[in-house]
Amino acid sequence: MLCKISRWMVSRAEDTGKTLPRFAERHVKRCGACREFARSSASLSTGLKAERAAFLDGVPEFPVRALAPTEVPATERGNVSGADRRPNRPWPFLRPLPAAAMAVLLIAVGAFVVFRIGRHEPQLSAQDRAAAMAAIKSVSSAPGELGGVVSEAESSLDKERQILEKSIASAAEYLQARLNIKIERRNPPSKAS
Amino acid sequence: MADHDRIGERTDEELAREARAGSGRSFEELARRYKRRLFVYLRSRVGSDQDAEDMVQDTFLKLYRNIGSYDPAYRFTTWLYTSANRLAIDSHRKKTVMTARVDVEDLGDLPEPASRMPTEAGASGLWDAARGLGESRFRVLWLRYGEDMSIEEIAAVIGRTKLAVRVLLHRARAALIERVGPGMGRVKALEPGVAGETVGK
Numbered sequence: 001m002l003c004k005i006s007r008w009m010v011s012r013a014e015d016t017g018k019t020l021p022r023f024a025e026r027h028v029k030r031c032g033a034c035r036e037f038a039r040s041s042a043s044l045s046t047g048l049k050a051e052r053a054a055f056l057d058g059v060p061e062f063p064v065r066a067l068a069p070t071e072v073p074a075t076e077r078g079n080v081s082g083a084d085r086r087p088n089r090p091w092p093f094l095r096p097l098p099a100a101a102m103a104v105l106l107i108a109v110g111a112f113v114v115f116r117i118g119r120h121e122p123q124l125s126a127q128d129r130a131a132a133m134a135a136i137k138s139v140s141s142a143p144g145e146l147g148g149v150v151s152e153a154e155s156s157l158d159k160e161r162q163i164l165e166k167s168i169a170s171a172a173e174y175l176q177a178r179l180n181i182k183i184e185r186r187n188p189p190s191k192a193s
Numbered sequence: 194m195a196d197h198d199r200i201g202e203r204t205d206e207e208l209a210r211e212a213r214a215g216s217g218r219s220f221e222e223l224a225r226r227y228k229r230r231l232f233v234y235l236r237s238r239v240g241s242d243q244d245a246e247d248m249v250q251d252t253f254l255k256l257y258r259n260i261g262s263y264d265p266a267y268r269f270t271t272w273l274y275t276s277a278n279r280l281a282i283d284s285h286r287k288k289t290v291m292t293a294r295v296d297v298e299d300l301g302d303l304p305e306p307a308s309r310m311p312t313e314a315g316a317s318g319l320w321d322a323a324r325g326l327g328e329s330r331f332r333v334l335w336l337r338y339g340e341d342m343s344i345e346e347i348a349a350v351i352g353r354t355k356l357a358v359r360v361l362l363h364r365a366r367a368a369l370i371e372r373v374g375p376g377m378g379r380v381k382a383l384e385p386g387v388a389g390e391t392v393g394k
Contacts, residue, residue, distance in 0.1 A: 007367065015359050015363075044366055048320065048338035049341075051318070055233070055321070056233065062249075064224045
């Protein structure tokens, strides 16, 4: 397991230029196979680069046609589809600078909208204001109607009190008959209420 | 004439910029520089030399048509290999559909297409050994050591993450060391075409 990790670290050092971790370095010094791997890995790079030219020499020559400018209509040059035009870069808005600019713009627009709504109370239109004033005037100019409403509310309360009195009087009569006692009303009810 | 002599000294990016401005000779120089390198790369992906040659032609034609969209801020090789890779993927998809329609019995005894790629371990023994590791491993080795691309550039070309590229490279190196053996100069019993573990698309 340590061999695998150490070899991965050797490869990582080869690809990224980072130094070998201390534990991997110690292991490579102790383990013969890993030492050989590290040595071979280092010489592989130079070996492959050195042999590249010889390898390409072994590939036979062949003509590449359709390269003369006349063979491709001038109107077709640069007339490419979206996929072909893509020069292997991320979508413009995913790049840091345009993304930051978009974020700032969005925040500015959001703040503007929020402050604009918060600062202004909803105002009544002239028609609404006139209707409200008319309603207030109609209530204040009809006192009879207002008194009628109040007396109606009071009459229902009085009716309820009378019902309660009757039921108490009835209960008192029952108790007098049952217990052979006399119950009297201390203050007779006033007629006015 | 002097201009013609100097064209070979220009960088790929300079040539591509000139080609974008309409110089056919600059584009021809780019094609001359890269056709065999591209052939090596594409040959590992397609079935025959002829297919690889056709794909090289298609790649350069596509590049010429799209040269207006080339951004000189980026390396020409990355753009070239990315285009070639996309074409190879498209071609593979089309071929898969066509293969499904062909009746195998109608084919008869067709001879194996002869490969023009070097097969014997010679001066380029390491690369020959690398070819036997399988398509995806050869591709990353070629881009890394044949084209001197960074991990980021390889990831962009083959459409994988940087970590995936590093894993592929690590496995490819380990397999190549295993195959070539200690000393790195001698090639152990090569069997061209014996594919190793394929991790590619």
